Amino acid sequence: xxxxxNLAETTPPVTPAAxxxxxxxxxxxxxxxxxxPHPPVQFTGAVGAKYNMGGGQPxxxxxxxxxxxxxxxxxxxxxxxxxxLSYGDASxxxxxxxxxxxxxxxxxxxxxxxxxxLITNGSNHGLAAVAQLFINPGDVVIVEAPxxxxxxxxxxxxxxxxxxxxxxxxxxxxxxxxxxxxxxKDAGTPAKLLYTIPNFHNPAGVNLSLERRRRVSALADExxxxxxxxxxxxxLRFSGEHIQSIYSLARKGRVVRAAxxxxxxxxxxxxxxxxxxxxxxxxxSAIKLDGGHSPFTxxxxxxxxxxRHDEHVAMLIDIYRRKRDALVDGIERGFASTxxxxxxxxLPSGGFFLWxxxxxxxxxxxxxxxxxxxxxxxxxxxxxxxxxxxAEYIRLAWSMLSEEDLRTAGDLLxxxxxxxxx
Amino acid sequence: xxxxxNLAETTPPVTPAAxxxxxxxxxxxxxxxxxxPHPPVQFTGAVGAKYNMGGGQPxxxxxxxxxxxxxxxxxxxxxxxxxxLSYGDASxxxxxxxxxxxxxxxxxxxxxxxxxxLITNGSNHGLAAVAQLFINPGDVVIVEAPxxxxxxxxxxxxxxxxxxxxxxxxxxxxxxxxxxxxxxKDAGTPAKLLYTIPNFHNPAGVNLSLERRRRVSALADExxxxxxxxxxxxxLRFSGEHIQSIYSLARKGRVVRAAxxxxxxxxxxxxxxxxxxxxxxxxxSAIKLDGGHSPFTxxxxxxxxxxRHDEHVAMLIDIYRRKRDALVDGIERGFASTxxxxxxxxLPSGGFFLWxxxxxxxxxxxxxxxxxxxxxxxxxxxxxxxxxxxAEYIRLAWSMLSEEDLRTAGDLLxxxxxxxxx
Numbered sequence: 001x002x003x004x005x006n007l008a009e010t011t012p013p014v015t016p017a018a019x020x021x022x023x024x025x026x027x028x029x030x031x032x033x034x035x036x037p038h039p040p041v042q043f044t045g046a047v048g049a050k051y052n053m054g055g056g057q058p059x060x061x062x063x064x065x066x067x068x069x070x071x072x073x074x075x076x077x078x079x080x081x082x083x084x085l086s087y088g089d090a091s092x093x094x095x096x097x098x099x100x101x102x103x104x105x106x107x108x109x110x111x112x113x114x115x116x117x118l119i120t121n122g123s124n125h126g127l128a129a130v131a132q133l134f135i136n137p138g139d140v141v142i143v144e145a146p147x148x149x150x151x152x153x154x155x156x157x158x159x160x161x162x163x164x165x166x167x168x169x170x171x172x173x174x175x176x177x178x179x180x181x182x183x184x185k186d187a188g189t190p191a192k193l194l195y196t197i198p199n200f201h202n203p204a205g206v207n208l209s210l211e212r213r214r215r216v217s218a219l220a221d222e223x224x225x226x227x228x229x230x231x232x233x234x235x236l237r238f239s240g241e242h243i244q245s246i247y248s249l250a251r252k253g254r255v256v257r258a259a260x261x262x263x264x265x266x267x268x269x270x271x272x273x274x275x276x277x278x279x280x281x282x283x284x285s286a287i288k289l290d291g292g293h294s295p296f297t298x299x300x301x302x303x304x305x306x307x308r309h310d311e312h313v314a315m316l317i318d319i320y321r322r323k324r325d326a327l328v329d330g331i332e333r334g335f336a337s338t339x340x341x342x343x344x345x346x347l348p349s350g351g352f353f354l355w356x357x358x359x360x361x362x363x364x365x366x367x368x369x370x371x372x373x374x375x376x377x378x379x380x381x382x383x384x385x386x387x388x389x390x391a392e393y394i395r396l397a398w399s400m401l402s403e404e405d406l407r408t409a410g411d412l413l414x415x416x417x418x419x420x421x422x
Numbered sequence: 423x424x425x426x427x428n429l430a431e432t433t434p435p436v437t438p439a440a441x442x443x444x445x446x447x448x449x450x451x452x453x454x455x456x457x458x459p460h461p462p463v464q465f466t467g468a469v470g471a472k473y474n475m476g477g478g479q480p481x482x483x484x485x486x487x488x489x490x491x492x493x494x495x496x497x498x499x500x501x502x503x504x505x506x507l508s509y510g511d512a513s514x515x516x517x518x519x520x521x522x523x524x525x526x527x528x529x530x531x532x533x534x535x536x537x538x539x540l541i542t543n544g545s546n547h548g549l550a551a552v553a554q555l556f557i558n559p560g561d562v563v564i565v566e567a568p569x570x571x572x573x574x575x576x577x578x579x580x581x582x583x584x585x586x587x588x589x590x591x592x593x594x595x596x597x598x599x600x601x602x603x604x605x606x607k608d609a610g611t612p613a614k615l616l617y618t619i620p621n622f623h624n625p626a627g628v629n630l631s632l633e634r635r636r637r638v639s640a641l642a643d644e645x646x647x648x649x650x651x652x653x654x655x656x657x658l659r660f661s662g663e664h665i666q667s668i669y670s671l672a673r674k675g676r677v678v679r680a681a682x683x684x685x686x687x688x689x690x691x692x693x694x695x696x697x698x699x700x701x702x703x704x705x706x707s708a709i710k711l712d713g714g715h716s717p718f719t720x721x722x723x724x725x726x727x728x729x730r731h732d733e734h735v736a737m738l739i740d741i742y743r744r745k746r747d748a749l750v751d752g753i754e755r756g757f758a759s760t761x762x763x764x765x766x767x768x769l770p771s772g773g774f775f776l777w778x779x780x781x782x783x784x785x786x787x788x789x790x791x792x793x794x795x796x797x798x799x800x801x802x803x804x805x806x807x808x809x810x811x812x813a814e815y816i817r818l819a820w821s822m823l824s825e826e827d828l829r830t831a832g833d834l835l836x837x838x839x840x841x842x843x844x
Contacts, residue, residue: 022674024699026646030614032580035555037708060504068507072494082482085490085688121543121692125712133457154711158454192452224448252444262713266507270543270716277446286459289550289576290543290712294719295690 033137038153039388044368045377051409052377053327053396056202056232056263056352060400062319063266064304064312071303080299088295090285092119092273096302100273103309107235110248110257115278118285119293123232123260123272128154129288130228130256130274131193135160139192140184142225144172146355146384146393148202151195151230162386163191169346171208172196174215181223191225198246199234200351203384203395207349210243217250227255233351235264235313238321240349253277256284261301263352264313269297320352326403327354327396330410341417343394352399357392358417364391366420367413374412455559460575461810466790467799473831474799475749475818478624478654478685478774482822484741485688486726486734493725502721510717512707514541514695518724522695525731529657532670532679537700540707541715545654545682545694550576551706552650552678552696553615557582561614562606564647566594568777568806568815570624573617573652584808585613591768593630594618596637603645613647620668621656622773625806625817629771632665639672649677655773657686657735660743662771675699678706683723685774686735691719742774748825749776749818752832763839765816774821779814780839786813788842789835796834 043054075084091097097114104110120126131154135141141155145164155162163184165177177194184191196216198208208216220227229246247257253276260272271293274284304312328347331354335342343356358364368380381393396413398406465476497506513519519536526532542548553576557563563577567586577584585606587599599616606613618638620630630638642649651668669679675698682694693715696706726734750769753776757764765778780786790802803815818835820828 022699023643023672024675024701026643027648027675027702030556030646030648031705032554032556032558032561035705035709037705055509057509060508063504063507065498065503065507069495069498072498073491076487076491076494081487082485083690085485085487085690086482087477087479087684087689120712121716122713128711132454134452134454136454136456139454150713157709157711221445221448224452226449226452250445253446253449262509266718267509267713268505268507268717270713270718277444279446280449283453283457283459287457287579289579290547291545291572291684291689291692294543294692294716296688296692297716297719 034157034159036157038156041149042380042383043377044380045372045375049372049377050375051405051412052400053398053409054377054379055400056397057400058263058267059316059319059323062316064308067308068266068300068304071300075299075303084296084299086295088292088298090292091115091117091281092293093295093298093302096298096305099302099305103305104275108245109242110245110275112275113278116275116281118274118276118281119298120272120274120288121270121290121293122262122267123230123258124150125288126258126272126274127151127228127230129284130258131155131158132287133280133284134193134226140189142177142180142191142194143386144196144201145386146203146381146390147195147386148197148230149383151197152386155195161189164386167201167204167206169206171198171201171206171212172216174212174219177216178219181219185223190223193226193228194220195228195230196246197230199231199243200236200348200353202232202351203353203379204346204355205348205351205353206346207243213244213246213249217246217254220254221251229255229257231257232260233263234259236317236320236352237350238317238324247275253280256280264316265301265304269301270294271297271301320399322403323398323401323406324348324354326406327398327410330407331413332410333407334411334414338414338418341414341421343417352397354396354398356394356396358394362392362417362421364394367394367416370416370419371413374416376409376412376416456579456581458579460578463571464802464805465799466802467794467797471794471799472797473827473834474822475820475831476799476801478819479822480685480689481738481741481745484738486730489730490688490722490726493722497721497725506718506721508717510714510720512714513537513539513703514715515717515720515724518720518727521724521727525727526697530667531664532667532697534697535700538697538703540696540698540703541720542694542696542710543692543712543715544684544689545652545680546572547710548680548694548696549573549650549652551710552680553577553580553582554709555702555706556615556648562611564599564602564613564616565808566618566623567808568625568803568812569617569808570619570652571805573619574808577617583611586808589623589626589628591628593620593623593628593634594638596634596641599638600641603641607645612645615648615650616642617650617652618668619652621653621665622658622770622775624654624773625775625801626768626777627770627773627775628768629665635666635668635671639668639676642672642676651677651679653679653681655685656681658739658742658774659772660739660746669697675702678702686738687723687726691723692716693719693723742821744825745820745823745828746770746776748828749820749832752829753835754832755829756833756836760836760840763836763843765839774819776818776820778816778818780816784814784839784843786816789816789838792838792841793835796838798831798834798838
């Protein structure tokens with residue numbers, strides 16, 4: 001039986017006059033509640049700005065292009081070549097997970113097994129999976145103020161209720177966290193998840209102190225919430241001692257830790273990883289529904305980590321420390337003649353970002369306009385606050401520009417501030 | 423002020439006696455409603471079975487290892503080398519999208535622009551994004567019976583209500599679809615989305631006829647639902663004429679089309695792509711939250727497609743046609759002595775899969791056991807039915823094995839059926 005016979009009776013032809021050219025208007029009525037677009041990131045300056053301090057894009061010159069080309073050749077010629085180009089393990093390449101186990105032990109003093117790791121398409125992808133694992137619409141998520149805008153997106157998408165807790169020079173202000181938890185519990189809307197960036201905070205550049213990490217863990221036990229610990233920059237420490245991760249301080253299962261190779265190897269390979277108990281990794285793996293991480297880039301990253309991780313990270317630390325110094329030098333020099341206009345900042349001991357608070361009365365929007373006119377691009381403060389506040393802040397990434405350009409950028413930013421207040 | 427001062431007052435220490443060793447039990451109470459694990463795929467046979475016809479894994483020998491190694495070297499040495507290793511376009515590499523535009527025009531007679539394409543981490547990843555774009559819990563999704571289990575997962579995860587419509591030799595039975603749509607509309611629960619696999623159906627191997635594609639489009643307009651057209655195997659046509667995609671037959675916006683390079687280049691690169699109107703692509707891109715597709719594998723795939731797509735696909739068609747013939751030959755030969763036990767099947771004109779219906783009275787579970795004992799692995803029917811029915815079906819993938827092994831596998835399967843009924 002062909003379909004046309006019966007359908008001629010059951011399906012009246014659509015009248016052309018009743019149809020618009022396309023069906024988009026009708027289809028839009030079918031969009032789900034979680035499909036709303038994200039608020040745009042407030043990049044200032046033009047696309048292709050000469051002094052682009054906008055994204056957390058790693059230093060292009062440091063990318064190990066030749067080594068990766070050689071390793072790709074070796075990999076594809078090896079007995080693993082076919083496996084690298086085929087469907088692989090849903091949790092990501094086992095060899096990579098084994099190498100990360102060793103790296104976590106050696107660098108971060110974190111003990112995990114390979115089945116406590118899930119390879120993701122970069123850290124953002126891992127954050128999204130964790131959000132899906134825990135958040136129903138209306139659930140309360142606590143984020144830092146400021147926080148990474150990419151961390152806000154999955155919670156907003158899932159229609160979480162977002163609460164903010166401020167930072168100071170030692171990271172998340174834990175007494176404010178405790179008060180917020182108490183208030184939420186009393187209101188019958190207890191927090192389900194805390195999203196925190198303890199090392200070289202994006203954007204604020206600060207570290208959460210060891211004492212506070214212990215307090216956050218204890219609060220998580222007391223109030224029964226999960227901690228999503230985002231550590232994208234932890235390896236890039238310029239000075240001071242490593243601070244133990246919340247993951248290893250807390251009771252097992254209390255923390256999911258998200259990390260990435262984007263800042264220490266190559267963002268373009270899209271390799272991030274989550275650490276969590278095995279039972280939780282299985283659920284996270286089932287949630288992400290992407291057919292598993294690329295066995296090709298997973299193996300390629302693994303070969304690189306095995307051979308070159310330590311020396312490469314050491315090189316990057318040197319590069320980014322110099323860049324931080326150049327940017328800070330540029331800022332200090334630029335504002336030397338007008339010290340009352342100088343923004344305040346904490347000197348970060350690692351990572352990619354300088355977080356400036358404009359001096360009182362300086363209009364962030366005007367500064368953005370003047371900076372853009374001078375070829376200076378950055379992200380304005382409101383992108384980092386869940387409630388859209390923070391117009392008095394700007395985030396500068398020192399990662400991409402040369403030291404010379406960073407010094408010049410500091411000068412130009414000072415010019416922009418003066419012009420905006422002139 | 424340090425955190426410890428106030429917290430000593432506000433946070434009583436957790437009593438060790440009240441704590442279990444880990445926090446997993448407490449954390450499990452926080453899981454979201456969408457975090458339930460998927461039903462396991464009913465693979466029969468042992469891991470590493472000699473005659474593995476389980477997954478849709480492409481032929482390992484056909485993978486272009488040397489060419490990709492050379493192209494990776496060229497890419498990383500070129501002026502695009504740094505961009506390939508950096509964060510890229512949220513919609514995927516523009517060059518790849520431009521090449522896909524040409525390929526779609528040349529091979530599939532589909533007209534799109536680059537901003538009507540979204541590169542995903544394989545086709546599954548695209549299916550999941552489309553499900554998120556449209557499905558609220560309880561929304562009705564219509565799927566084929568049987569259908570691809572990977573297509574069911576995102577709908578199940580989002581807690582859709584799933585309705586099944588049967589297939590025959592011309593694909594989805596459209597009069598049944600029309601009746602189902604009418605019934606759902608009358609019940610006040612209209613269908614929101616139809617998930618269909620029109621070419622070389624996975625698992626059923628059949629094609630949806632052109633006439634039925636037109637009818638499905640008309641029904642979508644009449645009942646205002648979106649069609650998710652999954653075309654993972656469409657290029658691998660062994661005989662007959664290309665049938666126009668529903669995407670190009672329907673009104674713009676009515677269809678989102680999911681496709682992949684996994685079957686015609688390398689699953690390990692994780693490159694799939696969605697086609698939809700620009701406005702919808704922007705939403706899909708915002709939904710997937712993975713920091714964008716890998717600029718490295720996106721560029722690598724693009725270089726390969728530009729140079730070798732047509733000749734590579736022609737080679738694959740030849741390989742898979744021979745494999746299909748070998749498997750069918752093995753089945754026919756194996757059952758020659760016991761024709762009453764021979765399963766029935768439609769001869770597929772492309773793709774990877776032979777879909778067998780066991781003869782009446784043959785117990786699928788017993789066959790699976792006997793086949794496993796003989797080193798034969800496949801996926802049992804119930805994984806392909808949303809309601810877990812279909813115990814009388816089995817799906818054999820001819821893609822991985824050699825022609826010789828496929829002939830032997832047909833013999834062994836016939837032995838297994840005889841043993842199961844003996």
